[in-house]
Amino acid sequence: xxxxxxxxxxxxxxxxxxxxxxxxxxxxxxxxxxxxxxxxxxxxxxxxxxxxxxxxxxxxxxxxxxxxxxxxxxxxxxxxxxxxxxxxxxx
Amino acid sequence: xxxxxxxxxxxxxxxxxxxxxxxxxxxxxxxxxxxxxxxxxxxxxxxxxxxxxxxxxxxxxxxxxxxxxxxxxxxxxxxxxxxxxxxxxxxxxxxxxxxxxxxxxxxxxxxxxxxxxxxxxxxxxxxxxxxxxxxxxxxxxxxxxxxxxxxxxxxxxxxxxxxxxxxxxxxxxxxxxxxxxxxxxxxxxxxxxxxxxxxxxxxxxxxxxxxxxxxxxxxxxxxxxxxxxxxxxxxxxxxxxxxxxxxxxxxxxxxxxxxxxxxxxxxxxxxxxxxxxxxxxxxxxxxxxxxxxxxxxxxxxxxxxxxxxxxxxxxxxxxxxxxxxxxxxxxxxxxxxxxxxxxxxxxxxxxxxxxxxxxxxxxxxxxxxxxxxxxxxxxxxxxxxxxxxxxxxxxxxxxxxxxxxxxxxxxxxxxxxxxxxxxxxxxxxxxxxxxxxxxxxxxxxxxxxxxxxxxxxxxxxxxxxxxxxxxxxxxxxxxxxxxxxxxxxxxxxxxxxxxxxxxxxxxxxxxxxxxxxxxxxxxxxxxxxxxxxxxxxxxxxxxxxxxxxxxxxxxxxxxxxxxxxxxxxxxxxxxxxxxxxxxxxxxxxxxxxxxxxxxxxxxxxxxxxxxxxxxxxxxxxxxxxxxxxxxxxxxxxxxxxxxxxxxxxxxxxxxxxxxxxxxxxxxxxxxxxxxxxxxxxxxxxxxxxxxxxxxxxxxxxxxxxxxxxxxxxxxxxxxxxxxxxxxxxxxxxxxxxxxxxxxxxxxxxxxxxxxx
Numbered sequence: 001x002x003x004x005x006x007x008x009x010x011x012x013x014x015x016x017x018x019x020x021x022x023x024x025x026x027x028x029x030x031x032x033x034x035x036x037x038x039x040x041x042x043x044x045x046x047x048x049x050x051x052x053x054x055x056x057x058x059x060x061x062x063x064x065x066x067x068x069x070x071x072x073x074x075x076x077x078x079x080x081x082x083x084x085x086x087x088x089x090x091x
Numbered sequence: 092x093x094x095x096x097x098x099x100x101x102x103x104x105x106x107x108x109x110x111x112x113x114x115x116x117x118x119x120x121x122x123x124x125x126x127x128x129x130x131x132x133x134x135x136x137x138x139x140x141x142x143x144x145x146x147x148x149x150x151x152x153x154x155x156x157x158x159x160x161x162x163x164x165x166x167x168x169x170x171x172x173x174x175x176x177x178x179x180x181x182x183x184x185x186x187x188x189x190x191x192x193x194x195x196x197x198x199x200x201x202x203x204x205x206x207x208x209x210x211x212x213x214x215x216x217x218x219x220x221x222x223x224x225x226x227x228x229x230x231x232x233x234x235x236x237x238x239x240x241x242x243x244x245x246x247x248x249x250x251x252x253x254x255x256x257x258x259x260x261x262x263x264x265x266x267x268x269x270x271x272x273x274x275x276x277x278x279x280x281x282x283x284x285x286x287x288x289x290x291x292x293x294x295x296x297x298x299x300x301x302x303x304x305x306x307x308x309x310x311x312x313x314x315x316x317x318x319x320x321x322x323x324x325x326x327x328x329x330x331x332x333x334x335x336x337x338x339x340x341x342x343x344x345x346x347x348x349x350x351x352x353x354x355x356x357x358x359x360x361x362x363x364x365x366x367x368x369x370x371x372x373x374x375x376x377x378x379x380x381x382x383x384x385x386x387x388x389x390x391x392x393x394x395x396x397x398x399x400x401x402x403x404x405x406x407x408x409x410x411x412x413x414x415x416x417x418x419x420x421x422x423x424x425x426x427x428x429x430x431x432x433x434x435x436x437x438x439x440x441x442x443x444x445x446x447x448x449x450x451x452x453x454x455x456x457x458x459x460x461x462x463x464x465x466x467x468x469x470x471x472x473x474x475x476x477x478x479x480x481x482x483x484x485x486x487x488x489x490x491x492x493x494x495x496x497x498x499x500x501x502x503x504x505x506x507x508x509x510x511x512x513x514x515x516x517x518x519x520x521x522x523x524x525x526x527x528x529x530x531x532x533x534x535x536x537x538x539x540x541x542x543x544x545x546x547x548x549x550x551x552x553x554x555x556x557x558x559x560x561x562x563x564x565x566x567x568x569x570x571x572x573x574x575x576x577x578x579x580x581x582x583x584x585x586x587x588x589x590x591x592x593x594x595x596x597x598x599x600x601x602x603x604x605x606x607x608x609x610x611x612x613x614x615x616x617x618x619x620x621x622x623x624x625x626x627x628x629x630x631x632x633x634x635x636x637x638x639x640x641x642x643x644x645x646x647x648x649x650x651x652x653x654x655x656x657x658x659x660x661x662x663x664x665x666x667x668x669x670x671x672x673x674x675x676x677x678x679x680x681x682x683x684x685x686x687x688x689x690x691x692x693x694x695x696x697x698x699x700x701x702x703x704x705x706x707x708x709x710x711x712x713x714x715x716x717x718x719x720x721x722x723x724x725x726x727x728x729x730x731x732x733x734x735x736x737x738x739x740x741x742x743x744x745x746x747x748x749x750x751x752x753x754x755x756x757x758x759x760x761x762x763x764x765x766x767x768x769x770x771x772x773x774x775x776x777x778x779x780x781x782x783x784x785x786x787x788x789x790x791x792x793x794x795x796x797x798x799x800x801x802x803x804x805x806x807x808x809x810x811x812x813x814x815x816x817x818x819x820x821x822x823x824x825x826x827x828x829x830x831x832x833x834x835x836x837x838x839x840x841x842x843x844x845x846x847x
Contacts, residue, residue: 007123009485013847014514022510022845023503025815029836030497030524033823035804036531036830037523037560041839043516060119062489064518065778066802067559067835069489070452076220079451079781082799085808088839089815 021091039064041083048072048084123422123485126183127429131486133181134194139439139453140224141215142191145390146201146237148172154240162314162669165652166321169391172198173328176390178339180359182352186379186430187336187359188386190438197223197441200393201233202651203273205241206248207443209234221447223439246651247272250643256635261445262599263592264786265581265606266636271574271681272643273442275651275671276392278557278573278680280400281384281659282566287377287405290370294658295326301667315667318657322664325654330368333383337363374409374419378427382434384659385457389438391655396558396573399459399491400565403475410475425478429486435459436488449782454489456558462505463496463525466552470500480508483519496555498525514845521560528562529554530828535562536679538769539761544677560775560833566661567676570766572832574681575636576779579691579751580787580800582629586621587612587717590628593788595796607631613710618703622695625751630758633683637762637770640681644765648672673766682832683759684773686783689737689801692748693792693810697734699747713791720789720796731793738806739813740820749824756829773832774804803835815840 029035041064051058055073062069063083072080119135122128152168177192190198201208212233216224242248250272251257260268285293302319305312337360344356362379371377381399388397413419439453461476483493495501495509509520532550535543545554545564553565561572584593585606594602609624652669660675668674701708707730716724735744752774759772784799792807794800801807804822811818815838827834 005125007485008121008128009123011484011511012514014511015845015847018845019507019510019514022513022840023506025819025840026497026506026510026522028816029819029822030522030527031499033819034527034827035524035819035822035836036527036827036834037521037556038836038838039518039521040513041516041518041837042514042842042845044842047842060121060487062487062517064837065452066780066837067521067775068452068454068456068492069518070454071489074452076448076451076781078785078799079778082778082781082802082808085799086802086837086839087806087809087811087818088841089811089818090841091815091844 018091025091039067041086045084045088048080052077052080052084121485121487122429123482124426126185127426127433127486129183130430130433131488133183134433134437137194138224139195139197139221140191140193141229141441142177142196142198143229143233143237144175144177144191145172145198146233148175149201150237150240160314160317161650162652163317163321166317166325166654169654170321170324170328172390173325173387174331176332176335178335180336180339180343180356184430185355185359185375186382186427186434187340187363188383188434190386190390194437195439197439198390199441200276201237201241203245203275203393204441204443205238206243206245209238209242211444212238218444220444220451221439221442221453223441246275246643246646249646249650253642253646254639256639258599259605260636260639263605264578264596264598264783265585265592266575266577266632268575268636268640268643268681269446270576271571271640273446274392274394274573275571275647276653276656277394277571278396278561278563279388279392279656279659280398280553280555280557280563280565280568281388282661283381283400283405284553284565285661286367286384286659287380288370290366290368290380291326291329291658292368293370294664295323297664298322298326301664305667312667318667318669322654322658326658329383329387329655333363333367337361371409374406374413374424375427377406377409378431382431385435386438387655388659389455391653394571395440396456396458396561398457398557401463401471401496401553401555402459403461403473403479404463404471407473407475421474421478424475425482425485428478428482432482432486432488432491436490438490449779451778452489457491458494458521458556458558459491460494460496460523460555462501463555464498464500464551466548468551470498470502472502472505476505477508480512480520483517484512484515487515487517492521492559493519494521494523494556496523496525510845514842516842523556523560527827528556528833531562531831531833532564534828535771535831536677536768538763539757541769556833560835561682561773562831562833563679564677566659568679569656569660569670569675569677570679570681570768572680572682572771572773573684573775574640575683576686576783577629577632577636577683578686578783578787578800579629580687580783580790580794582606582632583625583691583694583790584717584788585609586624586628587714587791593796596786596788598786612714615710618699621698621703625691625695626754629755633755633758634762637681637683641765644681648765678764678766678768679771679832681764682771682773684775684832685755686774686779686803687787687800688748688752688774688804689807690790690792690794691751692737692744693734693807694790695747695751696736696744697731697791697793700734700743701730717789717791721793728793731791734792736807736810738811738818738821740817745821745824748821749826752825753829756826756831760829760831771832772830773834774830775833775835778802802837805837
């Protein structure tokens with residue numbers, strides 16, 4: 001393949017303290033409290049609300065509904081609303 | 092238009108049909124190399140479509156073998172399907188194999204879907220939820236040839252003749268088992284540890300060895316000759332399928348002008364002549380073996396959740412050897428992983444509209460896990476663990492569900508790698524607690540007083556979740572782990588109405604007595620009386636759905652044999668019996684899932700607080716307010732909303748949640764299944780809380796009629812107001828090991844906490 005062979009991925013700039021808090025939350029929930037499984041949505045609420053208004057701008061926006069990831073624009077409005085209505089936690 | 096009609100109208104505004112119009116091939120052109128970007132584009136340029144190859148093979152073989160034993164007919168039909176599978180290789184591909192004539196095909200099970208398919212087939216390409224493309228000619232062939240032959244022979248059709256209340260189990264909204272009826276051949280962790288050492292050849296040799304030992308004078312051996320002869324044919328058919336790919340690659344190589352692609356095609360040919368029949372020699376061949384296996388299991392079974400299991404464990408020896416031999420780099424290995432992820436995402440889940448609405452988005456729940464412990468109890472992570480997590484950041488596919496199996500010894504660097512993937516906002520990965528799912532496995536299928544057949548060494552070596560969260564052991568477990576749903580919100584609602592389903596609700600039984608008479612609420616003098624009524628109502632619905640499912644389980648054992656699932660289960664060839672009938676080392680399911688845990692707990696807490704403890708509301712007022720869906724009762728509703736809510740580390744309600752959780756578990760685990768195991772409980776039903784919410788009336792927690800229930804294990808929406816640690820402490824009060832079929836918990840962390 002002589003074509004440009006570079007990854008499309010650009011690593012974001014992480015908040016180190018945020019990542020550490022996140023790792024600690026996972027350790028606490030699982031290792032300390034014994035919960036079997038946890039998974040996270042880490043999208044900003046404004047992004048989801050904007051994606052409902054302008055789906056054409058978010059063709060590959062993914063969310064975790066429960067147990068699986070899915071393209072947000074594929075979901076019924078009811079399920080979209082439910083995802084948005086959940087509590088967005090901050091540290 | 093009534094409020095309810097408006098709600099239903101709203102549902103139809105968006106959906107996957109529109110979603111795909113926004114997402115064409117170009118926007119999905121992502122990946123670590125040009126090849127991956129092009130393959131991702133190919134995936135998204137194709138819409139999910141129906142392939143009728145398997146249907147044709149099954150109709151043909153079944154018509155030719157009328158009256159013969161079911162197992163023989165199914166094995167012959169499976170062999171015919173694999174040996175003649177359409178072969179397709181696209182530019183840039185190195186890991187080959189498609190379910191049908193084009194990407195995103197579902198080579199579906201006609202013998203499962205024929206009873207409802209006739210009603211939906213004409214609008215299939217246009218239906219709102221999970222539409223599938225199919226040509227007019229194929230629609231015509233299905234309608235004239237296949238649907239008429241199969242529609243009275245499907246699992247659902249046969250089951251309906253044998254159970255008292257089939258429609259209630261599909262459409263009532265209190266307890267349902269539609270997922271079990273629609274998806275036999277599912278939830279499976281193939282024995283990859285052995286497969287990667289022996290290839291399919293190893294299973295064929297074993298079957299030949301045991302065929303030679305069949306004693307036709309031994310009554311116990313009746314049927315075994317069919318099993319062995321059939322399974323050898325099926326395994327041989329897999330070899331032919333791979334060989335057809337080798338031939339196709341050679342043909343393409345002859346016509347190819349680009350020397351680099353020509354060389355790649357010849358490599359594909361070499362790989363497919365060798366695997367999956369022989370044990371893989373390289374990392375690439377091991378990936379190809381895993382993919383062919385995943386692809387074929389998804390053709391053979393109708394259901395979801397065929398999983399890769401502990402992928403980093405069985406792949407690492409190949410990775411290490413290839414790296415040392417200088418024929419592979421970490422980047423090269425990651426490219427193969429990305430290709431595998433694209434292929435895995437390619438498999439859509441085909442289901443009736445009713446299920447597509449609950450589980451929309453075509454997702455088929457394959458899981459691929461990393462980390463965990465070795466059988467000696469040491470940290471098991473390796474370089475492949477990191478690559479599996481990193482590949483997902485580059486390729487950005489919905490599948491597989493990448494998972495980290497976490498324990499005290501997991502290196503911080505691997506956890507941070509997983510957190511970085513999580514920060515991407517795709518929902519990957521899942522985080523699992525090895526200690527907890529290992530305890531679940533210790534007790535799985537054992538009933539209230541027993542244990543599973545698993546030893547701790549087996550659990551440590553091959554234990555991991557299947558699909559979304561259900562614990563299993565690779566190669567040792569077979570059975571449906573997502574079978575029934577019991578709606579805990581509806582159960583509370585029925586207590587408030589003495590077992591009558593509110594007339595304004597949609598679905599079966601509206602206005603009728605659908606549950607037992609647990610008494611008029613206003614005569615319940617104490618909270619204990621009220622709680623006892625809830626338990627009685629709950630127990631009734633759990634038992635009713637179980638009774639309906641074990642009849643289906645027997646029909647599955649008699650008529651839905653699955654040869655590849657049997658071959659890829661450890662010790663089953665030795666027994667000479669198909670896994671559908673109970674020959675797996677550990678038979679699981681049908682299982683029972685709870686939806687609306689938070690709604691039930693918060694409702695009980697609100698009744699306890701407002702009606703009994705503080706007496707700020709009378710039971711009669713509460714029943715009137717519920718009847719009116721709180722219209723005109725805003726003050727009363729506010730009192731209920733202010734009662735303690737699960738998810739805030741408040742013992743008042745968390746104790747109730749823990750008690751009901753335990754009661755649900757004990758009730759389910761006391762029920763025996765057809766194959767001899769006991770049932771297992773779970774809280775995991777993906778987005779069922781939305782669909783079931785639509786069939787649930789107003790509740791004493793202040794939730795309005797037809798609104799979504801709380802999802803899975805999670806707190807009710809917007810009620811966990813003291814931060815993530817308080818929520819985690821609430822969840823931690825539940826007895827997780829009692830939920831032997833797994834628990835699912837969602838949490839939302841704002842992206843701006845993690846990324847600048």
